[in-house]
Each structure stands twice: as structure tokens, then as C-alpha cells.
Amino acid sequence: MYGKRLVCINDADDYRGNIEILKNITGGDEINIEHKYEMPFTATYTGMLMITANHLVFNASDSGLDRRMIIFKFNRLVPKVDPDFSASLSAQISGFTNYLLSIPEEEIIQTLIDKVDESGMIAENELEFLLQTNSVADWLNNNYVYDRNNQIPIGSNKDEINQLFGDYCSYCYKTLSKMRTNKEFSPEIIRLGRGKLEKVKTSGGFVIRGLKRDDSGGVVEAIIRESYSK
Structure with missing residues (x-):
């Protein structure tokens, strides 16, 4: 993802796991970047994230996500x-x-x-x-x-x-x-x-x-x- 302008997650299923990294990516926080055989470093992802699904993927109890999402319905x-x-x-x-x-x-x-x-x-x-x-x-x-x-x-x-x-x-x-x-x-x-x-x-x-x-x-x-x- 590092250096990319858009990350696409297509046909996503329900997800109830930990979303802290997703929050960091969409909230402008620094994330850890690791390359094999190289020194890890931190950086901010400056692109956008697009998730497509046939239904709602996240639960609103995942506090903070609803403020960051722009939802489009393709019906x-x-x-x-x-x-x-x-x-x-x-x-x-x-x-x-x-x-x-x-x-x-x-x-x-x-x-x-x-x-x-x-x-x-x-x-x-x-x-x-x-x-x-x-x-x-x-x-x-x-x-x-x-x-x-x-x-x-x-x-x-x-x-x-x-x-x-x-x-x-x-x-x-x-x-x-x-x-x-x-x-x-x-x-x-x-x-x-x-x-x-x-x-x-x-x-x-x-x-x-x-x-x-x-x-x-x-x-x-x-x-x-x-x-x-x-």
C-alpha cells in the first residue's frame, strides 16, 4: 500500500475482527512499514481506500468508522x-x-x-x-x-x-x-x-x-x- 493512491477491497465479507490498522490508514496516523531484509519504518498512508460489498461490512460499534466513511449505494x-x-x-x-x-x-x-x-x-x-x-x-x-x-x-x-x-x-x-x-x-x-x-x-x-x-x-x-x- 505504501506510496499508492488507491487501495481496493472488492466483494468484502462481514468483518468483526480488529480494525485498528484500518483506522490508522483512514485516520492519517502513522503505520509500520516492513520490508524483508530492510529496516522497518513508519509512514502515513495518503491515498484513499475503497471497499465494495453486497451488504454492510462493518458494525457501527466500531467507533470512528462511520465518521470516515462516505457510503454510496449502487442499486x-x-x-x-x-x-x-x-x-x-x-x-x-x-x-x-x-x-x-x-x-x-x-x-x-x-x-x-x-x-x-x-x-x-x-x-x-x-x-x-x-x-x-x-x-x-x-x-x-x-x-x-x-x-x-x-x-x-x-x-x-x-x-x-x-x-x-x-x-x-x-x-x-x-x-x-x-x-x-x-x-x-x-x-x-x-x-x-x-x-x-x-x-x-x-x-x-x-x-x-x-x-x-x-x-x-x-x-x-x-x-x-x-x-x-x-
Whole structure:
């Protein structure tokens, strides 16, 4: 990978192993480079990483990945108007590749990021990723709305459904969702809140300020859409 501009991982399967190196690569951190019979050294990977798959590869509990990913859904089929399309494309692939490489970087960024951002697709895809893979996000979005003046006790008893942690545990039990630990719970709420939600210590214990129980839900969706509209 060292010195390359793009790394492709194609047809990826589910992965639940350690992703620290992946985080280092995508986060601009130094990674160890080793060559046989040469002195190892450290360097920063400055290219991009592209992963293609037929489904979501990572779990949102892999904290930090969702902030680094730009998710594109390819759900439009090529019309079968030309049965020889694949063969025709293969015969011209070198010229097509050279054409793509000739496109100015500014135009690529404007097309893949800015235009998609304006259309709302990035927010839609991120929201779908979170709700499918993150039980805290799914629970919040189904049961809470944003109310900056309201606060709810966090709690630590899974049977106390009038507190956030108990309500969350009850939801996970009903939906057969993978549950976060009590230690992970409140930091994940704050992370999902993106500055809109606050953990506050009161005389009765810790509360989350900014949430209100409401079956109309939508708090995560609203926060994500607002973050992309700025």
C-alpha cells in the first residue's frame, strides 16, 4: 500500500475482527512499514481506500468508522439494451481508464462529494448504516425527539424502564438487538448527538439533556440531517 493512491477491497465479507490498522490508514496516523531484509519504518498512508460489498461490512460499534466513511449505494441496474456491453467495455477499458484519470481532481470532488451531499444521499446512507448496525441509534431514533430543555436520568439498572439505560435494554430485548454495555452506553449517546445532547451531573445522578420520550421518534435522523445542512 505504501506510496499508492488507491487501495481496493472488492466483494468484502462481514468483518468483526480488529480494525485498528484500518483506522490508522483512514485516520492519517502513522503505520509500520516492513520490508524483508530492510529496516522497518513508519509512514502515513495518503491515498484513499475503497471497499465494495453486497451488504454492510462493518458494525457501527466500531467507533470512528462511520465518521470516515462516505457510503454510496449502487442499486441501479445497467439496462440490457446491449448484450455485448461487457465485452465492448472490456475492449476499451484502457482508453476509458485514461479518460477517467484525465478528469481534474476538483471536478471529481465536486461530483462525488458536493453534488451527492447537496442531494442528501450521504446523510440518507449514513442514517441507514447507523440504524441497521447500531442498536443505540436505532433505539433513540424510534423512541425520542430532541428537546434541549428536557433531561432524562441515564440510570444503570436494566429493569428500570423509566431511565434511559433500562429503556434501551428493554428495546434490545424486544428487537433481539445486540446490546451495548452500561459503560459504553452514555458516551455513544453523546457521540450520536453531535453536540446537541449533553451529559450532566445532577443531585440525583447523571442525566442526558436534550432528549424527550416521544413515540414519533426521529432524533438521530434530525441530528444527521442538520449536521449535513450546515
